[in-house]
Amino acid sequence: DAGVIQSPRHEVTEMGQEVTLRCKPISGHNSLFWYRQTMMRGLELLIYFNNNVPIDDSGMPEDRFSAKMPNASFSTLKIQPSEPRDSAVYFCASSPRTLSSGGRVTGELFFGEGSRLTVL
Amino acid sequence: SQQGEEDPQALSIQEGENATMNCSYKTSINNLQWYRQNSGRGLVHLILIRSNEREKHSGRLRVTLDTSKKSSSLLITASRAADTASYFCATSVSGNTPLVFGKGTRLSVIA
Numbered sequence: 001d002a003g004v005i006q007s008p009r010h011e012v013t014e015m016g017q018e019v020t021l022r023c024k025p026i027s028g029h030n031s032l033f034w035y036r037q038t039m040m041r042g043l044e045l046l047i048y049f050n051n052n053v054p055i056d057d058s059g060m061p062e063d064r065f066s067a068k069m070p071n072a073s074f075s076t077l078k079i080q081p082s083e084p085r086d087s088a089v090y091f092c093a094s095s096p097r098t099l100s101s102g103g104r105v106t107g108e109l110f111f112g113e114g115s116r117l118t119v120l
Numbered sequence: 121s122q123q124g125e126e127d128p129q130a131l132s133i134q135e136g137e138n139a140t141m142n143c144s145y146k147t148s149i150n151n152l153q154w155y156r157q158n159s160g161r162g163l164v165h166l167i168l169i170r171s172n173e174r175e176k177h178s179g180r181l182r183v184t185l186d187t188s189k190k191s192s193s194l195l196i197t198a199s200r201a202a203d204t205a206s207y208f209c210a211t212s213v214s215g216n217t218p219l220v221f222g223k224g225t226r227l228s229v230i231a
Contacts, residue, residue: 004162033218042223043163043208056218091162108153109210109219111162 006092006112014120018080021115023092024073031095033109034067034077038088046090049075082119089114124152124209124222132228139196141225143209144189150212152185153219154194157206166194166207201231 005024013019025032033048047057049069057067064083069075079086093109124145133139143152151170155163169176169185169192176183182195196203206226210219 043221048218108165108168113162
């Protein structure tokens with residue numbers, strides 16, 4: 001398997017522009033997560049999906065951020081309009097485990113290589 | 121907010137020495153996982169230890185878990201230059217929440 005595939009790997013854009021990050025999870029995995037990594041805040045969970053349904057988006061910083069998962073093999077994270085403080089590495093991860101009985105996500109995560117976003 | 125906090129933030133050792141990293145967390149957990157991140161790359165899962173386990177081994181890695189102290193340690197024995205990376209602990213808390221990561225320990229192994 002090719003692993004989790006993210007694109008683009010690097011994106012440099014100007015403040016106010018729309019940014020779309022893409023993710024293809026590992027086939028058969030039914031949980032998908034978007035994380036953001038910065039030096040100051042570390043890894044922050046933005047949103048996660050289970051069976052293509054958004055479960056918790058409380059980590060999405062503002063209404064400027066939105067995420068979709070139209071099918072089991074594709075997800076997007078969109079920032080519109082982008083701001084310099086959005087500069088970070090955005091990771092997508094997938095997991096083969098569904099929410100177990102009792103509603104716990106317990107499985108290991110498989111990460112993509114990340115999308116490094118720079119907003120000027 | 122971070123659930124796990126790694127200690128130390130940075131560690132520099134000579135090749136062949138052992139490296140120990142610690143993780144403390146705040147609330148009860150279902151399991152604790154350790155991940156490695158090479159510079160400019162994604163995180164890679166190393167090992168998972170469940171709340172009812174106390175120690176687990178995988179190759180040169182040894183993980184311990186003390187739920188009474190809410191802490192875990194990752195020991196890398198006979199370190200190699202290729203072990204140079206950042207190491208993160210991540211916890212799955214009881215309830216309907218996914219993994220929460222600490223800020224990591226940056227390990228440098230000098231050849």
